[in-house]
Amino acid sequence: MSGQEQLPGDHHDRFQEISAMSEQVLASVCSAKGCGASARWALLWNNPKIHTPDRRKTWLACDQHKQSLSDFLGARSFLREVEPFTGENNSDEHHG
Ligand SMILES: [Zn+2]
Numbered sequence: 001m002s003g004q005e006q007l008p009g010d011h012h013d014r015f016q017e018i019s020a021m022s023e024q025v026l027a028s029v030c031s032a033k034g035c036g037a038s039a040r041w042a043l044l045w046n047n048p049k050i051h052t053p054d055r056r057k058t059w060l061a062c063d064q065h066k067q068s069l070s071d072f073l074g075a076r077s078f079l080r081e082v083e084p085f086t087g088e089n090n091s092d093e094h095h096g
Pocket of ligand 1: 030031032035036037061062063064065
């Protein structure tokens with residue numbers, strides 16, 4: 001006697017939702033919430049918990065928000081570099 005039951009194939013597809021953590025589009029405006037001022041500074045940062053060490057995220061800041069944004073990142077030891085932002089796409093990677 002084989003009481004083999006056939007379960008209905010109701011396996012749901014493992015549809016991967018598109019993550020909301022898409023790369024931030026590098027617009028040339030300040031990254032501070034609600035601020036649309038032209039960026040004058042690029043804050044390069046890295047979160048060691050989620051980023052590889054050579055990874056750099058970029059926040060742009062206007063003169064007003066440069067301090068608060070860099071303080072925010074600096075307080076978490078995320079801040080790596082602060083560079084003047086010229087509007088050019090200077091995202092070349094430095095190896096070595
Ligand atoms: Zn700003």
